[in-house]
Amino acid sequence: MELLHAIPFDQLLIQTINGVVTGMILALVASGLTLIFGIMDVVNFAHGELFMLGAYVGVLVLSATGNFWLALVGATLLIALLGAVIHVTTLRPLLGRDPLTTILATFGISLVLQNYALWQFGPVARKIQEPFTGYFTLFYLDYPWYRLVIAGLSAAIIAALYLFLKFGTYGIWIRATTQDRVMAQAMGIPVPWVLTAVFAIGSGMAAASGVLFGPLVGVNHAMGLDWVLKAFIVVVVGGMGNLGGSILAAIFISLLEAYASLWVSPAQAVIVSFVALILTLLFRPTGLFVSTPR
Amino acid sequence: MSADGLSPEPLLKVEDIHTYYGKSHILHGVSLEIGHGEVVGLLGRNGVGKSTTLKAIAGLVHPSAGRVVFEGRPITNMPAHRLARRGIAYVPEDRRIFPLLTVTENLRTGLDRHGVTPARKKELLDKVYGYFPVLAERRNQAGGTLSGGEQQMLAIARAMMLEPKIILLDEPTEGLMPRMVSQIREIIEILHSERVAVLLVEQNVPLTLETSRRIYIIEKGVVRHHAPAAELRADDAPIHQYMGV
Numbered sequence: 060m061e062l063l064h065a066i067p068f069d070q071l072l073i074q075t076i077n078g079v080v081t082g083m084i085l086a087l088v089a090s091g092l093t094l095i096f097g098i099m100d101v102v103n104f105a106h107g108e109l110f111m112l113g114a115y116v117g118v119l120v121l122s123a124t125g126n127f128w129l130a131l132v133g134a135t136l137l138i139a140l141l142g143a144v145i146h147v148t149t150l151r152p153l154l155g156r157d158p159l160t161t162i163l164a165t166f167g168i169s170l171v172l173q174n175y176a177l178w179q180f181g182p183v184a185r186k187i188q189e190p191f192t193g194y195f196t197l198f199y200l201d202y203p204w205y206r207l208v209i210a211g212l213s214a215a216i217i218a219a220l221y222l223f224l225k226f227g228t229y230g231i232w233i234r235a236t237t238q239d240r241v242m243a244q245a246m247g248i249p250v251p252w253v254l255t256a257v258f259a260i261g262s263g264m265a266a267a268s269g270v271l272f273g274p275l276v277g278v279n280h281a282m283g284l285d286w287v288l289k290a291f292i293v294v295v296v297g298g299m300g301n302l303g304g305s306i307l308a309a310i311f312i313s314l315l316e317a318y319a320s321l322w323v324s325p326a327q328a329v330i331v332s333f334v335a336l337i338l339t340l341l342f343r344p345t346g347l348f349v350s351t352p353r
Numbered sequence: 354m355s356a357d358g359l360s361p362e363p364l365l366k367v368e369d370i371h372t373y374y375g376k377s378h379i380l381h382g383v384s385l386e387i388g389h390g391e392v393v394g395l396l397g398r399n400g401v402g403k404s405t406t407l408k409a410i411a412g413l414v415h416p417s418a419g420r421v422v423f424e425g426r427p428i429t430n431m432p433a434h435r436l437a438r439r440g441i442a443y444v445p446e447d448r449r450i451f452p453l454l455t456v457t458e459n460l461r462t463g464l465d466r467h468g469v470t471p472a473r474k475k476e477l478l479d480k481v482y483g484y485f486p487v488l489a490e491r492r493n494q495a496g497g498t499l500s501g502g503e504q505q506m507l508a509i510a511r512a513m514m515l516e517p518k519i520i521l522l523d524e525p526t527e528g529l530m531p532r533m534v535s536q537i538r539e540i541i542e543i544l545h546s547e548r549v550a551v552l553l554v555e556q557n558v559p560l561t562l563e564t565s566r567r568i569y570i571i572e573k574g575v576v577r578h579h580a581p582a583a584e585l586r587a588d589d590a591p592i593h594q595y596m597g598v
Contacts, residue, residue, distance in 0.1 A: 231465070232465070234453065235451050238454065242445065242451070244413070244433040244437070246437055247437035247438045247462075248434055
């Protein structure tokens with residue numbers, strides 16, 4: 060109780076908003092990852108690099124056109140295409156092999172992409188200018204509107220994915236493929252192409268989050284690492300392959316870190332995510348939010 | 354072999370196919386033919402390769418030797434999804450309903466094909482809901498919550514969504530109550546009246562003899578006997594010989 064009294068209400072509210080904002084971006088990264096895992100049984104270690112490359116493509120399109128929204132759409136489409144190429148050339152030949160082979164393959168891709176970015180763009184971080192710079196006053200703080208917009212956009216993209224899976228023709232194909240790959244084929248569903256499409260969608264979502272998040276950090280070749288690590292924690296805590304669970308877990312983990320940083324430094328606050336991960340693995344290895352239908 | 358009344362070009366021709374599962378040799382050269390709209394039974398003990406024969410035709414198992422010819426064109430090693438779109442529908446032994454999709458969504462997996470107009474989709478759905486009223490009642494229920502008999506109905510209805518030229522039925526009556534078995538018999542008759550060919554794998558010998566026009570008996574991965582069903586109804590000695598019933 061003593062501890063709570065020491066925290067003013069305004070700080071608590073600010074951290075709640077921060078947690079939800081970060082949580083929504085994290086949810087966007089993690090839902091691409093969990094989609095790929097849930098449907099393809101592929102643990103994609105290159106996800107963070109697709110996030111990073113998306114941000115770089117955003118930088119390039121933005122400097123060429125000056126239009127942030129064009130950068131967002133362009134990066135999403137281009138990285139989705141790259142994802143499709145990676146899938147056809149690297150993952151499709153490994154279909155039906157030991158899962159370890161796909162882990163090694165995606166890890167290899169992540170190293171290649173990361174070093175490509177370093178070679179191509181250099182070690183100095185680039186900046187993505189946010190589309191608008193307005194602030195609103197939150198107690199003693201000027202809180203940027205842009206942060207709320209990213210949270211809203213992330214939520215909208217995730218909602219669109221959900222609606223597509225639930226009602227779209229190809230959404231039904233994807234769900235049928237997840238549930239029984241052999242029978243899906245026997246029903247005339249082109250399963251290899253469904254898998255490629257899923258990898259492309261997941262990649263595009265990673266790229267979109269990279270562009271959206273770019274203005275808050277700087278864009279550099281190693282930015283994927285941090286996020287993919289957190290996204291993996293979220294995917295495990297939410298239940299591997301469970302879309303709804305991942306979203307809840309992303310918000311849960313981000314709020315946890317945001318509150319923890321009221322007492323300790325943000326760098327130390329990361330520890331609570333790992334504690335949550337370890338506790339989940341020990342006591343609820345299938346995930347905290349398993350009952351949520353995907 | 355008595356090839357009585359077959360049209361010169363059968364719908365489906367299986368020529369001397371061999372398959373392996375790992376190192377074990379499952380089919381040792383199976384050959385058979387099915388005419389347009391013909392119901393053909395495939396009998397044999399457990400584990401002699403009946404299901405594997407169906408899977409090889411559906412493209413889910415790839416023969417290491419031999420050919421499968423459908424409508425005059427070789428289809429061996431063609432991917433299963435393309436065979437499904439050409440008109441080969443497969444109803445597996447364990448039904449393999451998509452458990453988390455609703456009944457309608459299960460049906461839609463076969464409906465959402467290129468070139469099927471919305472009007473045609475509705476027509477096909479209405480038709481199977483007419484045949485299987487219980488599926489219409491449960492159309493928004495998840496496939497995994499249906500009873501075994503209902504799942505079998507759904508598996509066959511789902512195959513019918515492909516507007517197939519042939520349906521491969523793997524033990525459709527297994528584990529079903531007698532009332533359901535007679536319903537399966539009715540479905541096979543409906544398919545026959547719609548000129549859909551059926552290759553029926555069964556343990557239920559009386560049902561197979563009654564619904565099929567010709568019978569193949571398979572043993573240890575080879576067809577041992579082939580006769581018109583009428584002949585076996587009159588003299589079931591070959592069935593005793595190869596199936597030990």
